[in-house]
Amino acid sequence: MVKKVAIIGGGAAGFFTAINIAMINPDIKITIYEASNHLLAKVLVSGGGRCNVTNAIYDPKELIKNYPRGYDFLEPVFNQFNSKDTQNWFNAYGVKLKTEDDGRIFPESNSSQTIYNCLTHQCKILGISIRLKSRLKQIEFKNQQWELKFKNFDTHADFVVLATGSNLMMYDLLRSIKIPIVDPVPSLFTFNVKQHEFIVLAGISVPNSKVIIKEIPDHEEHGPLLITHWGFSGPAILRLSAWLAIPLAEIDYTFTLIINWNNYDIELLKRQLLIQIKDQPKQKIANWIGHGLPKRLWQKLFIQMGFKEYLNWAELGKKGIDSILKNLTCFEVSIEGKSTFKEEFVTAGGIDLSSVNPFTFAIENHHHLYAVGELLNIDAITGGFNFQAAWSGSYVAAKAISGIAHK
Numbered sequence: 001m002v003k004k005v006a007i008i009g010g011g012a013a014g015f016f017t018a019i020n021i022a023m024i025n026p027d028i029k030i031t032i033y034e035a036s037n038h039l040l041a042k043v044l045v046s047g048g049g050r051c052n053v054t055n056a057i058y059d060p061k062e063l064i065k066n067y068p069r070g071y072d073f074l075e076p077v078f079n080q081f082n083s084k085d086t087q088n089w090f091n092a093y094g095v096k097l098k099t100e101d102d103g104r105i106f107p108e109s110n111s112s113q114t115i116y117n118c119l120t121h122q123c124k125i126l127g128i129s130i131r132l133k134s135r136l137k138q139i140e141f142k143n144q145q146w147e148l149k150f151k152n153f154d155t156h157a158d159f160v161v162l163a164t165g166s167n168l169m170m171y172d173l174l175r176s177i178k179i180p181i182v183d184p185v186p187s188l189f190t191f192n193v194k195q196h197e198f199i200v201l202a203g204i205s206v207p208n209s210k211v212i213i214k215e216i217p218d219h220e221e222h223g224p225l226l227i228t229h230w231g232f233s234g235p236a237i238l239r240l241s242a243w244l245a246i247p248l249a250e251i252d253y254t255f256t257l258i259i260n261w262n263n264y265d266i267e268l269l270k271r272q273l274l275i276q277i278k279d280q281p282k283q284k285i286a287n288w289i290g291h292g293l294p295k296r297l298w299q300k301l302f303i304q305m306g307f308k309e310y311l312n313w314a315e316l317g318k319k320g321i322d323s324i325l326k327n328l329t330c331f332e333v334s335i336e337g338k339s340t341f342k343e344e345f346v347t348a349g350g351i352d353l354s355s356v357n358p359f360t361f362a363i364e365n366h367h368h369l370y371a372v373g374e375l376l377n378i379d380a381i382t383g384g385f386n387f388q389a390a391w392s393g394s395y396v397a398a399k400a401i402s403g404i405a406h407k
Protein backbone atom coordinates (compact mmCIF):
# COMPACT_ATOMS: atom_id res chain seq x y z
CA MET A 1 0.00 0.00 0.00
CA VAL A 2 1.21 3.54 -0.79
CA LYS A 3 2.53 5.16 2.36
CA LYS A 4 1.31 8.65 3.27
CA VAL A 5 3.59 11.31 4.72
CA ALA A 6 2.11 14.50 6.20
CA ILE A 7 4.50 17.44 6.45
CA ILE A 8 3.16 20.06 8.85
CA GLY A 9 4.48 23.50 7.87
CA GLY A 10 5.36 24.97 4.49
CA GLY A 11 8.65 26.66 5.39
CA ALA A 12 12.25 25.84 4.46
CA ALA A 13 12.38 22.68 6.59
CA GLY A 14 9.00 21.34 5.45
CA PHE A 15 9.79 21.84 1.76
CA PHE A 16 13.29 20.40 1.96
CA THR A 17 12.03 17.29 3.77
CA ALA A 18 9.16 16.77 1.31
CA ILE A 19 11.35 17.21 -1.78
CA ASN A 20 14.10 14.90 -0.55
CA ILE A 21 11.66 12.15 0.44
CA ALA A 22 10.08 12.36 -3.02
CA MET A 23 13.49 12.31 -4.72
CA ILE A 24 14.66 9.24 -2.84
CA ASN A 25 11.34 7.39 -2.89
CA PRO A 26 8.85 8.58 -5.55
CA ASP A 27 6.24 6.02 -4.44
CA ILE A 28 5.37 7.87 -1.26
CA LYS A 29 2.33 10.18 -1.16
CA ILE A 30 3.47 13.45 0.36
CA THR A 31 1.33 16.41 1.40
CA ILE A 32 2.52 19.69 2.90
CA TYR A 33 -0.07 21.29 5.21
CA GLU A 34 0.53 25.01 5.72
CA ALA A 35 -1.44 27.05 8.27
CA SER A 36 -1.24 30.36 6.42
CA ASN A 37 -2.00 31.40 2.89
CA HIS A 38 1.70 31.72 2.01
CA LEU A 39 4.52 29.31 1.39
CA LEU A 40 8.14 29.83 2.39
CA ALA A 41 7.34 33.24 3.87
CA LYS A 42 10.56 33.42 5.93
CA VAL A 43 12.70 32.32 3.00
CA LEU A 44 11.37 35.26 1.01
CA VAL A 45 12.21 37.85 3.68
CA SER A 46 15.45 36.19 4.76
CA GLY A 47 18.84 37.85 4.53
CA GLY A 48 17.23 41.21 3.75
CA GLY A 49 15.49 39.67 0.72
CA ARG A 50 18.68 37.96 -0.50
CA CYS A 51 18.43 34.68 1.52
CA ASN A 52 21.70 33.76 3.16
CA VAL A 53 21.32 30.07 2.26
CA THR A 54 24.35 28.70 4.07
CA ASN A 55 27.98 29.42 4.98
CA ALA A 56 31.35 28.41 3.56
CA ILE A 57 32.37 26.68 6.80
CA TYR A 58 32.22 23.04 5.74
CA ASP A 59 33.96 21.06 8.48
CA PRO A 60 31.22 19.76 10.85
CA LYS A 61 33.51 20.34 13.85
CA GLU A 62 33.85 24.02 12.89
CA LEU A 63 30.26 24.39 11.72
CA ILE A 64 28.78 23.36 15.08
CA LYS A 65 30.66 26.21 16.82
CA ASN A 66 28.05 28.60 15.41
CA TYR A 67 25.13 27.04 17.29
CA PRO A 68 24.52 28.24 20.86
CA ARG A 69 21.71 25.66 21.05
CA GLY A 70 22.31 22.42 19.15
CA TYR A 71 26.11 22.42 19.45
CA ASP A 72 26.45 18.80 20.70
CA PHE A 73 23.54 17.42 18.73
CA LEU A 74 24.56 18.68 15.29
CA GLU A 75 27.94 17.09 14.61
CA PRO A 76 26.53 13.70 13.48
CA VAL A 77 23.88 15.61 11.53
CA PHE A 78 26.47 17.68 9.63
CA ASN A 79 28.49 14.51 9.04
CA GLN A 80 25.52 13.34 6.98
CA PHE A 81 24.69 16.62 5.20
CA ASN A 82 26.85 19.73 5.57
CA SER A 83 27.04 23.18 4.00
CA LYS A 84 28.96 21.84 0.97
CA ASP A 85 26.09 19.38 0.39
CA THR A 86 23.65 22.31 0.55
CA GLN A 87 25.65 24.14 -2.12
CA ASN A 88 25.80 21.03 -4.31
CA TRP A 89 22.08 20.40 -3.81
CA PHE A 90 21.01 23.87 -4.93
CA ASN A 91 23.55 23.87 -7.79
CA ALA A 92 22.15 20.56 -9.01
CA TYR A 93 18.68 22.08 -9.18
CA GLY A 94 19.74 25.16 -11.11
CA VAL A 95 20.49 27.70 -8.36
CA LYS A 96 23.82 29.43 -8.81
CA LEU A 97 25.29 30.46 -5.46
CA LYS A 98 28.07 32.89 -4.56
CA THR A 99 30.26 33.14 -1.48
CA GLU A 100 30.87 36.58 0.01
CA ASP A 101 34.15 37.61 1.67
CA ASP A 102 32.83 36.81 5.15
CA GLY A 103 31.81 33.27 4.12
CA ARG A 104 28.07 33.88 3.77
CA ILE A 105 26.53 32.17 0.74
CA PHE A 106 23.70 33.77 -1.27
CA PRO A 107 22.02 33.09 -4.60
CA GLU A 108 23.97 34.77 -7.40
CA SER A 109 20.71 36.55 -8.28
CA ASN A 110 20.83 38.30 -4.86
CA SER A 111 17.17 37.40 -4.53
CA SER A 112 15.47 34.97 -2.16
CA GLN A 113 12.85 34.50 -4.87
CA THR A 114 15.39 32.21 -6.61
CA ILE A 115 15.33 29.82 -3.63
CA TYR A 116 11.54 30.05 -3.42
CA ASN A 117 11.25 29.27 -7.15
CA CYS A 118 13.63 26.31 -6.90
CA LEU A 119 11.80 24.71 -3.95
CA THR A 120 8.27 25.27 -5.28
CA HIS A 121 9.28 24.06 -8.76
CA GLN A 122 10.81 20.84 -7.38
CA CYS A 123 7.67 20.27 -5.32
CA LYS A 124 5.54 20.63 -8.41
CA ILE A 125 7.53 18.29 -10.65
CA LEU A 126 7.75 15.67 -7.90
CA GLY A 127 3.96 15.66 -7.46
CA ILE A 128 3.98 16.82 -3.83
CA SER A 129 0.52 18.06 -2.76
CA ILE A 130 0.18 21.35 -0.91
CA ARG A 131 -2.77 22.43 1.22
CA LEU A 132 -2.82 26.04 2.34
CA LYS A 133 -4.90 27.43 5.23
CA SER A 134 -4.50 24.09 7.01
CA ARG A 135 -3.52 24.61 10.62
CA LEU A 136 -2.90 21.41 12.57
CA LYS A 137 -5.04 21.47 15.74
CA GLN A 138 -4.72 17.96 17.12
CA ILE A 139 -2.61 14.89 16.56
CA GLU A 140 -3.09 11.37 17.89
CA PHE A 141 -1.57 7.96 17.10
CA LYS A 142 -4.43 5.47 16.65
CA ASN A 143 -4.65 2.08 14.92
CA GLN A 144 -1.05 2.29 13.66
CA GLN A 145 -1.66 5.66 12.00
CA TRP A 146 -1.48 9.32 12.88
CA GLU A 147 -4.87 11.00 13.01
CA LEU A 148 -4.56 14.66 12.18
CA LYS A 149 -7.24 17.24 12.90
CA PHE A 150 -7.04 20.52 11.02
CA LYS A 151 -9.37 23.48 11.36
CA ASN A 152 -11.77 22.39 8.60
CA PHE A 153 -10.95 18.74 7.95
CA ASP A 154 -9.40 15.55 9.37
CA THR A 155 -6.96 13.20 7.71
CA HIS A 156 -4.47 10.48 8.57
CA ALA A 157 -0.89 9.61 7.68
CA ASP A 158 1.66 6.85 8.23
CA PHE A 159 4.46 9.34 8.90
CA VAL A 160 4.24 12.87 10.26
CA VAL A 161 6.99 15.46 9.98
CA LEU A 162 6.54 18.51 12.21
CA ALA A 163 8.14 21.56 10.57
CA THR A 164 6.15 24.41 12.09
CA GLY A 165 9.01 26.71 13.10
CA SER A 166 8.82 28.46 16.45
CA ASN A 167 5.12 28.51 17.14
CA LEU A 168 3.62 28.81 20.63
CA MET A 169 0.38 27.01 19.76
CA MET A 170 2.36 24.11 18.40
CA TYR A 171 4.43 23.90 21.60
CA ASP A 172 1.19 23.48 23.60
CA LEU A 173 -0.05 20.82 21.22
CA LEU A 174 3.23 18.92 21.52
CA ARG A 175 3.28 19.18 25.31
CA SER A 176 -0.18 17.57 25.26
CA ILE A 177 1.33 14.45 23.64
CA LYS A 178 4.23 14.47 26.10
CA ILE A 179 6.93 15.86 23.84
CA PRO A 180 9.32 17.88 26.06
CA ILE A 181 9.65 21.56 25.09
CA VAL A 182 12.36 23.98 26.17
CA ASP A 183 10.62 27.34 26.80
CA PRO A 184 11.26 29.76 23.94
CA VAL A 185 13.18 33.03 24.27
CA PRO A 186 14.30 35.38 21.47
CA SER A 187 17.80 35.12 20.07
CA LEU A 188 19.72 37.41 17.68
CA PHE A 189 18.70 40.89 18.80
CA THR A 190 20.31 44.29 19.23
CA PHE A 191 20.74 46.22 22.48
CA ASN A 192 18.77 49.37 23.38
CA VAL A 193 20.03 52.34 25.41
CA LYS A 194 17.44 54.61 27.05
CA GLN A 195 19.47 57.82 27.45
CA HIS A 196 21.46 57.24 24.28
CA GLU A 197 24.27 59.78 24.44
CA PHE A 198 25.87 58.24 21.34
CA ILE A 199 22.79 58.76 19.14
CA VAL A 200 24.66 61.50 17.24
CA LEU A 201 27.11 58.79 16.16
CA ALA A 202 24.41 56.46 14.74
CA GLY A 203 25.83 54.71 11.69
CA ILE A 204 29.43 54.69 12.95
CA SER A 205 31.01 51.27 13.39
CA VAL A 206 34.29 49.93 14.73
CA PRO A 207 35.66 46.73 13.16
CA ASN A 208 37.50 45.20 16.09
CA SER A 209 35.57 45.62 19.34
CA LYS A 210 35.48 43.33 22.36
CA VAL A 211 32.14 43.25 24.20
CA ILE A 212 31.22 41.70 27.54
CA ILE A 213 28.15 41.83 29.76
CA LYS A 214 29.14 42.88 33.27
CA GLU A 215 26.54 40.66 34.95
CA ILE A 216 27.52 37.59 32.83
CA PRO A 217 31.29 38.05 32.41
CA ASP A 218 32.19 34.49 31.30
CA HIS A 219 31.41 35.14 27.64
CA GLU A 220 33.06 37.76 25.44
CA GLU A 221 32.62 38.48 21.76
CA HIS A 222 34.91 40.20 19.27
CA GLY A 223 34.29 41.91 15.95
CA PRO A 224 32.38 44.75 14.33
CA LEU A 225 30.18 46.91 16.58
CA LEU A 226 27.67 49.35 15.13
CA ILE A 227 26.18 52.39 16.89
CA THR A 228 22.49 52.69 15.97
CA HIS A 229 19.72 55.17 16.74
CA TRP A 230 18.52 52.87 19.53
CA GLY A 231 21.77 51.55 20.93
CA PHE A 232 24.27 48.99 19.71
CA SER A 233 24.22 46.36 16.98
CA GLY A 234 26.68 44.63 14.62
CA PRO A 235 28.05 41.08 14.53
CA ALA A 236 29.71 41.22 17.97
CA ILE A 237 26.43 42.28 19.65
CA LEU A 238 24.31 39.77 17.69
CA ARG A 239 26.64 36.94 18.66
CA LEU A 240 26.51 38.02 22.31
CA SER A 241 22.69 38.10 22.15
CA ALA A 242 22.60 34.58 20.70
CA TRP A 243 25.06 32.92 23.06
CA LEU A 244 23.55 34.64 26.11
CA ALA A 245 19.89 34.52 24.95
CA ILE A 246 18.72 32.61 28.03
CA PRO A 247 20.57 34.49 30.82
CA LEU A 248 19.70 37.83 29.16
CA ALA A 249 16.00 36.91 29.20
CA GLU A 250 16.37 36.03 32.90
CA ILE A 251 17.68 39.55 33.69
CA ASP A 252 14.96 41.07 31.50
CA TYR A 253 17.44 42.63 29.08
CA THR A 254 18.64 45.15 31.71
CA PHE A 255 22.40 45.05 32.17
CA THR A 256 25.71 46.86 31.71
CA LEU A 257 27.54 46.38 28.42
CA ILE A 258 31.32 46.77 28.62
CA ILE A 259 32.99 47.86 25.39
CA ASN A 260 36.67 47.69 24.52
CA TRP A 261 36.44 49.78 21.35
CA ASN A 262 39.44 48.35 19.53
CA ASN A 263 40.24 45.20 21.50
CA TYR A 264 43.12 47.15 23.07
CA ASP A 265 45.63 45.45 25.30
CA ILE A 266 45.54 47.74 28.32
CA GLU A 267 49.29 47.52 29.03
CA LEU A 268 50.23 48.26 25.42
CA LEU A 269 47.79 51.15 25.34
CA LYS A 270 49.25 52.56 28.55
CA ARG A 271 52.75 52.39 27.07
CA GLN A 272 51.46 54.14 23.97
CA LEU A 273 50.05 56.97 26.11
CA LEU A 274 53.32 57.35 28.04
CA ILE A 275 55.24 57.59 24.75
CA GLN A 276 52.83 60.33 23.60
CA ILE A 277 53.46 62.25 26.83
CA LYS A 278 57.22 61.93 26.40
CA ASP A 279 57.48 62.56 22.65
CA GLN A 280 54.58 64.96 21.96
CA PRO A 281 54.05 66.91 25.22
CA LYS A 282 52.69 70.03 23.51
CA GLN A 283 50.27 68.29 21.16
CA LYS A 284 46.55 68.45 21.83
CA ILE A 285 45.12 65.12 22.97
CA ALA A 286 41.91 65.83 21.05
CA ASN A 287 43.89 65.51 17.80
CA TRP A 288 45.44 62.14 18.69
CA ILE A 289 44.93 59.43 16.04
CA GLY A 290 46.90 56.60 17.66
CA HIS A 291 43.67 55.12 19.10
CA GLY A 292 42.68 53.87 15.62
CA LEU A 293 38.99 54.80 16.11
CA PRO A 294 36.74 56.88 13.83
CA LYS A 295 37.48 60.57 14.51
CA ARG A 296 33.94 61.43 15.64
CA LEU A 297 33.84 58.56 18.10
CA TRP A 298 37.16 59.62 19.65
CA GLN A 299 35.93 63.22 19.91
CA LYS A 300 32.74 62.07 21.67
CA LEU A 301 34.69 59.90 24.10
CA PHE A 302 37.11 62.76 24.68
CA ILE A 303 34.27 65.11 25.68
CA GLN A 304 32.70 62.31 27.76
CA MET A 305 35.94 62.10 29.74
CA GLY A 306 35.48 65.76 30.74
CA PHE A 307 38.71 66.96 29.07
CA LYS A 308 39.08 70.51 27.84
CA GLU A 309 39.57 70.83 24.09
CA TYR A 310 43.03 72.46 24.48
CA LEU A 311 44.41 69.82 26.93
CA ASN A 312 47.84 68.63 25.80
CA TRP A 313 49.76 65.45 26.67
CA ALA A 314 52.02 67.16 29.21
CA GLU A 315 48.92 68.21 31.20
CA LEU A 316 47.21 64.81 31.18
CA GLY A 317 48.49 63.40 34.50
CA LYS A 318 47.81 59.99 36.07
CA LYS A 319 44.06 60.62 36.47
CA GLY A 320 43.81 61.52 32.80
CA ILE A 321 45.74 58.40 31.74
CA ASP A 322 43.43 56.24 33.86
CA SER A 323 40.39 57.91 32.32
CA ILE A 324 41.55 57.26 28.73
CA LEU A 325 42.40 53.65 29.59
CA LYS A 326 39.01 53.08 31.20
CA ASN A 327 36.98 54.73 28.45
CA LEU A 328 38.81 52.97 25.61
CA THR A 329 39.11 49.48 27.11
CA CYS A 330 36.26 49.28 29.58
CA PHE A 331 33.53 51.69 28.47
CA GLU A 332 30.34 50.96 30.41
CA VAL A 333 26.87 51.60 29.04
CA SER A 334 23.49 50.72 30.57
CA ILE A 335 21.30 48.60 28.35
CA GLU A 336 17.54 48.61 28.83
CA GLY A 337 15.71 46.36 26.40
CA LYS A 338 16.33 44.93 22.97
CA SER A 339 15.24 45.39 19.35
CA THR A 340 14.64 42.85 16.65
CA PHE A 341 17.45 42.49 14.15
CA LYS A 342 15.46 42.92 10.96
CA GLU A 343 17.64 40.85 8.65
CA GLU A 344 17.34 37.68 10.69
CA PHE A 345 15.76 36.74 13.98
CA VAL A 346 15.24 33.34 15.50
CA THR A 347 13.97 31.73 18.67
CA ALA A 348 16.00 29.75 21.16
CA GLY A 349 13.96 26.89 22.62
CA GLY A 350 11.64 24.32 21.10
CA ILE A 351 11.57 20.53 21.16
CA ASP A 352 14.13 19.27 23.66
CA LEU A 353 16.93 17.62 21.67
CA SER A 354 17.30 14.84 24.23
CA SER A 355 14.09 13.39 22.76
CA VAL A 356 15.27 13.55 19.11
CA ASN A 357 17.48 11.01 17.32
CA PRO A 358 20.24 12.90 15.38
CA PHE A 359 20.52 10.05 12.86
CA THR A 360 16.83 10.10 11.86
CA PHE A 361 15.18 13.16 13.48
CA ALA A 362 12.54 10.81 14.86
CA ILE A 363 10.99 11.84 18.19
CA GLU A 364 11.57 9.26 20.87
CA ASN A 365 8.60 7.20 22.07
CA HIS A 366 6.43 8.39 19.17
CA HIS A 367 6.05 5.99 16.28
CA HIS A 368 6.94 7.53 12.89
CA LEU A 369 6.84 11.09 14.21
CA TYR A 370 9.66 13.44 13.15
CA ALA A 371 10.56 17.09 13.77
CA VAL A 372 12.81 19.38 11.73
CA GLY A 373 13.85 23.05 11.47
CA GLU A 374 13.36 25.82 13.96
CA LEU A 375 10.75 23.86 15.92
CA LEU A 376 13.70 22.06 17.50
CA ASN A 377 15.81 23.64 20.23
CA ILE A 378 18.49 24.59 17.69
CA ASP A 379 19.50 28.11 16.74
CA ALA A 380 22.56 29.79 15.38
CA ILE A 381 24.32 33.10 15.07
CA THR A 382 23.84 35.02 11.80
CA GLY A 383 25.61 33.84 8.65
CA GLY A 384 23.32 31.27 7.01
CA PHE A 385 23.66 28.76 9.85
CA ASN A 386 19.97 28.71 10.76
CA PHE A 387 18.99 27.60 7.28
CA GLN A 388 21.87 25.12 7.25
CA ALA A 389 20.47 23.41 10.35
CA ALA A 390 17.07 23.25 8.63
CA TRP A 391 18.49 21.81 5.37
CA SER A 392 20.66 19.23 7.18
CA GLY A 393 17.99 18.02 9.60
CA SER A 394 15.40 17.84 6.83
CA TYR A 395 17.71 15.83 4.58
CA VAL A 396 18.52 13.37 7.38
CA ALA A 397 14.82 12.97 8.26
CA ALA A 398 13.91 12.52 4.58
CA LYS A 399 16.53 9.80 4.16
CA ALA A 400 15.33 7.99 7.28
CA ILE A 401 11.65 8.17 6.27
CA SER A 402 12.26 7.09 2.65
CA GLY A 403 14.39 4.23 3.95
CA ILE A 404 11.63 2.70 6.04
CA ALA A 405 8.51 3.84 4.17
CA HIS A 406 8.89 1.23 1.44
CA LYS A 407 9.24 -1.67 3.88
Ligand SMILES: Cc1cc2nc3c(=O)[nH]c(=O)nc-3n(C[C@H](O)[C@H](O)[C@H](O)COP(=O)(O)OP(=O)(O)OC[C@H]3O[C@@H](n4cnc5c(N)ncnc54)[C@H](O)[C@@H]3O)c2cc1C
Binds near residue numbers: 042043051134345375
Ligand atom coordinates in the same frame (compact mmCIF):
# COMPACT_ATOMS: atom_id res chain seq x y z
C1 LIG B 1 13.49 38.18 8.92
C2 LIG B 1 14.25 36.90 8.99
C3 LIG B 1 15.37 36.73 8.20
C4 LIG B 1 16.11 35.54 8.25
N1 LIG B 1 17.21 35.41 7.45
C5 LIG B 1 17.95 34.28 7.51
C6 LIG B 1 19.06 34.09 6.66
O1 LIG B 1 19.35 34.90 5.78
N2 LIG B 1 19.80 32.94 6.83
C7 LIG B 1 19.48 31.99 7.76
O2 LIG B 1 20.18 30.99 7.87
N3 LIG B 1 18.38 32.13 8.54
C8 LIG B 1 17.61 33.23 8.43
N4 LIG B 1 16.51 33.37 9.22
C9 LIG B 1 16.10 32.23 10.05
C10 LIG B 1 15.38 31.22 9.14
O3 LIG B 1 14.43 31.93 8.36
C11 LIG B 1 14.69 30.14 9.95
O4 LIG B 1 15.66 29.48 10.72
C12 LIG B 1 14.01 29.13 9.00
O5 LIG B 1 13.08 29.80 8.19
C13 LIG B 1 13.31 28.05 9.77
O6 LIG B 1 12.58 27.28 8.86
P1 LIG B 1 11.40 26.36 9.36
O7 LIG B 1 10.84 25.73 8.10
O8 LIG B 1 11.84 25.51 10.46
O9 LIG B 1 10.31 27.36 9.98
P2 LIG B 1 9.44 28.49 9.29
O10 LIG B 1 10.15 29.10 8.15
O11 LIG B 1 8.98 29.35 10.39
O12 LIG B 1 8.19 27.68 8.68
C14 LIG B 1 7.22 27.08 9.49
C15 LIG B 1 5.90 27.07 8.75
O13 LIG B 1 4.97 26.30 9.51
C16 LIG B 1 3.71 26.94 9.47
N5 LIG B 1 2.94 26.48 10.65
C17 LIG B 1 3.09 26.87 11.94
N6 LIG B 1 2.21 26.22 12.72
C18 LIG B 1 1.48 25.40 11.92
C19 LIG B 1 0.43 24.48 12.15
N7 LIG B 1 -0.05 24.24 13.37
N8 LIG B 1 -0.09 23.80 11.09
C20 LIG B 1 0.41 24.01 9.83
N9 LIG B 1 1.40 24.89 9.56
C21 LIG B 1 1.95 25.57 10.59
C22 LIG B 1 4.05 28.41 9.50
O14 LIG B 1 2.98 29.18 8.98
C23 LIG B 1 5.30 28.45 8.59
O15 LIG B 1 4.95 28.65 7.25
C24 LIG B 1 15.73 34.52 9.15
C25 LIG B 1 14.59 34.68 9.94
C26 LIG B 1 13.85 35.85 9.87
C27 LIG B 1 12.63 36.00 10.71
